Amino acid sequence: MKKIMLLGSGELGKEFVIACKRLGQYVIAVDSYNDAPAQQVADEREVISMLDGDALDAIVRKHQPDIIVPEIEAIRTERFYDYEQWGIQVVPSARAANFTMNRKAIRDLAAKELGLRTAKYAYATSYEELAHAAKEIGLPCVVKPLMSSSGKGQSVIETESDIIKSWEYAQSGKRGDIAEVIVEAFVKFDSEITLLTVTQKGGPTLFCPPIGHRQERGDYQESWQPAYIKPEHLIEAQNIAAKVTEALSGAGIWGVEFFLAPEGVYFSELSPRPHDTGMVTLAGTQNFSEFELHARAVLHLPIPSIELLKCGASAVILANQESTSFHFEGVADAITEPHTDIKLFGKPNTRAYRRMGVTLAYGEIDSDVNIVKAIAIRNAAKVKIVSN
Numbered sequence: 001m002k003k004i005m006l007l008g009s010g011e012l013g014k015e016f017v018i019a020c021k022r023l024g025q026y027v028i029a030v031d032s033y034n035d036a037p038a039q040q041v042a043d044e045r046e047v048i049s050m051l052d053g054d055a056l057d058a059i060v061r062k063h064q065p066d067i068i069v070p071e072i073e074a075i076r077t078e079r080f081y082d083y084e085q086w087g088i089q090v091v092p093s094a095r096a097a098n099f100t101m102n103r104k105a106i107r108d109l110a111a112k113e114l115g116l117r118t119a120k121y122a123y124a125t126s127y128e129e130l131a132h133a134a135k136e137i138g139l140p141c142v143v144k145p146l147m148s149s150s151g152k153g154q155s156v157i158e159t160e161s162d163i164i165k166s167w168e169y170a171q172s173g174k175r176g177d178i179a180e181v182i183v184e185a186f187v188k189f190d191s192e193i194t195l196l197t198v199t200q201k202g203g204p205t206l207f208c209p210p211i212g213h214r215q216e217r218g219d220y221q222e223s224w225q226p227a228y229i230k231p232e233h234l235i236e237a238q239n240i241a242a243k244v245t246e247a248l249s250g251a252g253i254w255g256v257e258f259f260l261a262p263e264g265v266y267f268s269e270l271s272p273r274p275h276d277t278g279m280v281t282l283a284g285t286q287n288f289s290e291f292e293l294h295a296r297a298v299l300h301l302p303i304p305s306i307e308l309l310k311c312g313a314s315a316v317i318l319a320n321q322e323s324t325s326f327h328f329e330g331v332a333d334a335i336t337e338p339h340t341d342i343k344l345f346g347k348p349n350t351r352a353y354r355r356m357g358v359t360l361a362y363g364e365i366d367s368d369v370n371i372v373k374a375i376a377i378r379n380a381a382k383v384k385i386v387s388n
Helices: 011-021 053-063 077-085 094-100 103-113 127-137 162-173 231-248 276-283 290-298 369-382
Strands: 003-007 026-031 044-047 067-070 121-124 141-145 155-157 181-185 191-199 211-216 219-225 252-261 264-271 311-318 326-329 340-344 355-363 384-387
Touching: 003 011, 003 053, 011 026, 011 276, 011 290, 026 053, 044 053, 053 077, 067 077, 077 094, 094 103, 094 231, 103 121, 103 181, 103 231, 103 264, 121 127, 127 141, 127 162, 127 181, 141 162, 155 162, 191 231, 191 276, 191 290, 211 276, 219 276, 219 369, 231 252, 231 264, 252 276, 252 290, 276 290, 276 311, 276 340, 276 355, 311 369, 340 369, 355 369
Parallel strands: 003 026, 003 067, 026 044
Antiparallel strands: 121 181, 141 155, 141 181, 191 211, 191 252, 211 219, 219 311, 252 264, 311 355, 326 384, 340 355
């Protein structure tokens, strides 16, 4: 049995903890607030600001975990190098966590060091620099904080009047104390995919069937698997994902995002952990969910193969206001149809657009994915979050 410290305890962490517990592991779930989803199923919990390096050091010394698994960006990841020196396994590695928790490091690695196709981009540390970068990149362009998650702080500049709003929105949505933003040219793409990529210690790099997704406000709304991609573009995406994950090193699952354009695939972003769009795998689309794959890779357990078993889709259930006392209505109605399911995350409070759960739907492997997706979306609309 290994002692695992999970840094960040949201809904993705909750499913990871469940996967680890099914493999007989001991988990300490850490977050900045109490009763976070993963804490509800873990063996122990800690509540600290993970941006406080001294507090982070203190709980690592207290619990002496065998493995540290980051789930969010707002962590003093530079401390991970010390933890590796202490003999602790950092997932996927201290290098990977430091690079991928900051969009600047990962984008420069992909574009400058590895020579991958990405959107044209620039950085800005002030409103004035953002205005200059937007002019150089051209409108429309996309603005993202260097450190954020779930689309927070992300916006599109369509006219010059949007620049100040984008700067202020990025600052309000950033995680941590890094004010810098990345400015990206708007890629004319047909669709977006997530290519879940599994790196193993002593085993081959494996790829899940591609997952399609649709975003609003920079956050995913629906995901489906499998997503259509031309065979030659899939090979290109797999080669890119393998190249980036090899450069970062370590074992675990990675959510590698791509834009699909007529001329090929564009590398977009990468997360060194289960991906929110990968919640579709909870519908049983694969022989292992993304959380089970992550647990196996982290524990250095074998993964013989990843197989597509079903066609599936997920759709998010969003809150529409802030509340600390609420209940769900329509849950039974949302799961009356065959081949449907629901996952409520157990978050203790709501706010506008906060993801509180997902509905799932699945069909035979050769089913029309658009029909399955429509069922998940329809069922998500039936669930209402009502303040008490």
